Amino acid sequence: MLELSADSHRILLDERGRQWRSKELAQWIGHQELHGCKRVSILVGGSSGHPDELKKEVKDSWSLSQMTLQHELALVVLVEQIYRAYSILRGDPYHRE
16 A cells, blocks of 8 residues: 555545544645645555554544444445535535535
8 A cells, every 4th residue: 555655645544533524625625736736545444454554654544434334335435525525616516514
């Protein structure tokens, strides 16, 4: 994972990471784009979690839920939230609060 995510903003998915509201995530994405972030790598751990070596190299740690999610389900939730964030940034009516 370290090799594949080199030269990117690394984010670890972990149940102890930061939890976002949809509008906050949209603001974070907008800020990253505005400040020239070209590549983000979101790293999902194995059944034993993330190795310490990887934890030392990440910039952020996010949580999709305090519950443990199967990888495929976590990816669906993550993609939907990224889609929602871009919808918020565009001003689309997809997100309601």
